[in-house]
Amino acid sequence: MTDQTVKKVVLAYSGGLDTSAIIPWLKENYDCEVVAFAADVGQGDEELEGLEQKALASGASECHIVDLKEAFVSEYIYPTVMTGAVYEGQYLLGTSMARPIIAKAQVEVARKVGADALCHGCTGKGNDQVRFEGAFSALAPDLRVIAPWREWDMVSREDLLAYLAERNIATTASATKIYSRDANAWHISHEGGELEDPWCEPTEQVWTMTVSPEQAPDKPERIQLGFEQGRLITVNGDALSPYQALVKLNQLAAAHGVGRLDIVENRLVGMKSRGCYETPGGYVMMAAYKALEHLVLSKDSLKFREQIALEFSHLVYDGRWFTPLKDAILDAAQSFAKDITGEVVIKLYKGQATAVQRRSPNSLYSEDFATFGADDVYDQRHAEGFIRLYSLSSRIKAIKSQQQG
Structure with missing residues (x-):
């Protein structure tokens, strides 16, 4: 039996089996009032429908559903895109980016209702805790x-279902759950089932957001993205809010099978896990953003941006959003993003999103200098002196080796 000092707790509530069982468990073991909190980060109306009624039926005194969709895209996704962060070279951090804004809103609800505790349904094996x-x-x-x-003695879905049945609390969950999924405006993740064996290829029932690239249209589609100071502002010429722009990209890219990922990643807690991710709009946005970066940023600037991308990917994945390091990295990324203004055309075809056109008023590309034809701005004879100075240390080392030999 746990201690009885908690009077009111705010639970991060999803309406799933785990959090449905947590509500009565908290009341029984802490003799406290339970306030349910759910964040709308774009996971879809079907996951939020009837959520308040379900929470109250499970024993919650209140249920707060907070709309975070626009803030999630504007204040967490866009800044992360500006850093170029991709975890372990592949994962676009969909679940990782959502957790800090959800936790922040949960704290705000706790302050509002005068709670003295917070609760989550994360397991002791994962990153989310x-x-x-x-x-x-x-x-x-x-x-x-x-x-x-980390406290109760229940270890399986069967245990949780029996716990709810004993208390006559209804649930739509069953003993068989093939996949564990997490969805938001940026992506949907899939774990479990056949995915627990990394030798097993995902079946089509894994994927829920994108069509199979093999079944995608045989004709490519081109879409135009407009950026201003690092932020996406138009899709095909239409001015859209951050969230609506992402929704539009998801629709367009998913129809072409873009954004599927199957990886084995390193969890923060030390174990490896296999997951499949669908991030159609995010894949397109990252491709377009990088196309503009390569047009606008100098070699040294791009090199530094790539370095902070690596650091920021681990920072977000490891749950260190509310730290001074995050602020410092974002300040650096946003200084580069001030010049990321322009348009990019992305070709969608059979699972691929390829930048085929790009332009920017801040472009450092000059056709006069880069041309393979005749030009009046570059004397190729000047390259000899540059190369001799650039390789001077190698020449000195070689000369000394010859003298000693």
């Missing part, structure tokens, strides 16, 4: 954190 609790530590160190999966 670190992401949530890292945010709680930075934003509300005075509030107690309860993690039922």
Whole structure:
């Protein structure tokens, strides 16, 4: 039996089996009031429909559903895109980026209702427990954190279903759950089932957002993206809000099978996991952004941006959003992003998103200098002196080796 000092707790609630069981468990083991909190980060109306009624039926005193869609894209996704962050060279950080804004909103609800504790349904094996609790530590160190999966003796879906049945709490969950999924405006992730064997190719039932590249249209589609100071502002000439722009890209790219990823990644807690991700709009946005960067940024600037991308990918994945390091890296990335203004045309075809046209008023590309034809601005004889100075240290080393030999 846990101690009885908690009076009111705010639970990050999804309406799934785990959090449905957590509500009565908290009331029984902490003798406290439970306030359910759910974040709308673009996971879809079907996941939010009936959520409040379900939470109240499970024993919650209140249910707060907070709309975070625009803020999620504008304040978390766009800044991360500006850094170029891609975890372990492939993963576009869909789940990782959503956790800090959810945790922040959960703390705000806790302050609003006068709670003295926070609760999440993350398991003790995953990354999310670190992401949530890292945010709680930075934003509300005075509030107690309860993690039922690290306290109770239930270990399976069958245990949770039996627990709810004993208390006559209805649930739509069943003993068989093939996949574990997490969705938001940026992506949807899939784990479990055949994916637990990395030798097993994902079946088509894994994928829920994109069509198979083999079944995608045989004719490519071109879409035009407009950026201003690093932020996407138009799609095919239409001015859209950050969230609506992402929704539009998701629709266009998913129809061409763009954005599927199957990887084995390193979790923060030390184990490897295999997951499949669908990030159609994000894949297009990253491709377009990088096309503009290569047009606008100098060699040294792009090199430094690539370095901070690596650091930022681990920072986001590891749940260190609310840190001074995050602020410093974003400041650097945003200084580069000030020049990322222009248009890019992306060709969508059979699972690929390829930049085929790009232009910017800040472009450093000059056809006069780069041409293979005759020009009046570059004397190729000047290259000899440059090369001799550039390779001077190698020449000195070679001369000394010859003298000693």
